[in-house]
Amino acid sequence: MDLYRCVVTKRDLRTFTGQAIEPGLLRRILDAGRRSGSARNRQPWQFVAVTDREVLQRLARCGRFAGHLASAPAAVVILVEEQGQLFDAGRCAQSMMLAAWSMEIASCPVTLHHDAETRAALGMPEGPVVATAIALGYPDPRGRGRLERLALRVVAGRGRKPLADLVHWNRYGRRLV
Numbered sequence: 001m002d003l004y005r006c007v008v009t010k011r012d013l014r015t016f017t018g019q020a021i022e023p024g025l026l027r028r029i030l031d032a033g034r035r036s037g038s039a040r041n042r043q044p045w046q047f048v049a050v051t052d053r054e055v056l057q058r059l060a061r062c063g064r065f066a067g068h069l070a071s072a073p074a075a076v077v078i079l080v081e082e083q084g085q086l087f088d089a090g091r092c093a094q095s096m097m098l099a100a101w102s103m104e105i106a107s108c109p110v111t112l113h114h115d116a117e118t119r120a121a122l123g124m125p126e127g128p129v130v131a132t133a134i135a136l137g138y139p140d141p142r143g144r145g146r147l148e149r150l151a152l153r154v155v156a157g158r159g160r161k162p163l164a165d166l167v168h169w170n171r172y173g174r175r176l177v
């Protein structure tokens with residue numbers, strides 16, 4: 001897939017087929033995260049790659065909108081050293097999701113709101129901060145599932161704001177025409 005097309009067609013999908021992600025492909029996705037830039041090149045991240053169904057099911061209970069982790073063939077949980085590094089984690093997450101999409105593997109970020117439960121599910125020590133999880137899987141050819149359509153009718157249905165509403169030209173308030 002052409003890179004620009006990959007970037008602009010990436011949508012967050014939560015309904016997956018049961019097909020496992022081949023370990024070599026999962027490794028390539030993780031490597032795309034590893035190669036991301038970070039402030040002062042500190043590379044403050046660690047990744048927990050999860051394919052164990054029991055752990056995925058536990059993680060699915062660790063966020064308010066995390067249910068789709070239970071049926072994803074894989075997830076990556078991104079950890080950073082401190083809260084101030086969440087931008088770095090975001091770069092890493094997008095790199096991994098775009099790398100996945102270039103291999104036709106869909107993804108969706110998942111916020112893990114329940115920190116203690118997340119740490120217990122992953123057997124994590126106190127130190128690292130849980131930035132986000134990414135659910136990964138092959139998109140169901142039938143499209144978004146019933147639950148996803150209901151829950152996300154509003155947010156995903158918004159599409160994207162037009163560029164003209166977002167861009168200021170040289171000075172704030174000078175709109176793109």
Ligand SMILES: Cc1cc2nc3c(=O)[nH]c(=O)nc-3n(C[C@H](O)[C@H](O)[C@H](O)COP(=O)(O)O)c2cc1C
Pocket residue numbers: 010011012013014063064065066108109110111112155156157159
């Ligand atoms: C920081 C962040 C946290 C998110 N957390 C969740 C989440 O917990 N559960 C979920 O289903 N989607 C989550 N999403 C996905 C958003 O709902 C999604 O990006 C948005 O609806 C756009 O979806 P679209 O690509 O289908 O248009 C998150 C996205 C971001 C950027």
